[in-house]
Amino acid sequence: MQNWPSWIPTPRFWVNAIALILLIIGLQYAIAYLGMIIFMLINLLPRVIFLKLIYLFSLVAQLSLIIVVAFVHHWLHRFLDNFFPESRVTETEATPGVLPSFLSWWEGLYGWSVNILSTVIAFGLLGLFMPSPDLFNLLTVFKNELPHLPTISIFIQVIVAAYLYQFEYLVHQHLIAAARH
Template structure:
């Protein structure tokens, strides 16, 4: 006789079945939650990389502006420093004729001493080495003085002569009115002179002529005075 009781689940089987069913139910309930969790994780990482991309793009977009701002700041800082230095040094630029003339005088006499030894200038025997001496520096200082004085004299002469202004029409001096200043008698050469003076080039030309004449007289005065001192020192008679 067969034992059909073996086909009936025992308590252990029911417990295992119940546990498996519970696990299946839990798994069934957890699958959507896991799916949602993976979706959230995917979205989070996607958003994270997207935010990183946006941040990097923003940084890359701002990088040229940052570099430009830094460069502009550096340039402005250097410009401010250079501008201050220029404002500080610009008055010293007026003294540039002194070293220029000093070195030019020094090397000119060096060349004369080498290639024309038969000449006997006053400074012979004083020009030595490659650095200007006291005589060369004196000539540089005197050149600056001559430049300023000659400019003042030439501009003063041009300003006090009404017929030598920049434009005769601007001065209200027409050819007919100019005759009043020369006794109402204008000959051919005066008309030619007035025609020349009407040209815009005459003023710098007249300034150059007056400046050259004034500078020549100033140098002549310096030469005469220096020669007088040399004659006094040597015991010879001076022409002064």
């Protein structure tokens, strides 16, 4: 990583960004499928309970990315530590057990914030350069008129996510260097 300029994300961060976006896409499909099933089940309940359960399910669906990324990070590093010990980052320590470590929970929270920021920036950039001046029709245009637009959005999200992971790494390295002095 020493040969790369600090303003260009290294391959490690591109892999992190692509893995995060692919994990999010898979999680979105799973949540949509489970959401339909849960919606049909709780639709049988009275309206007051129905609305509360919808809000609860929406909150759990939004926060599930933190939990999923934390567990994936934990188990991926356990796998890599067992089969590829030379890939270990020197600043981290192995965490035995089933539950994620503090570092994995941080990666889950940071992955969630990277997802939110990259999505907002991607839609903001697409909104600036959309052929339609009506931003209220952004999702309609996104689904119907321009079939390649989701691909452009994903590319923008990957680029933004890679730069955010690079930023986290640079801040982490700066904090480690400051703590040594």
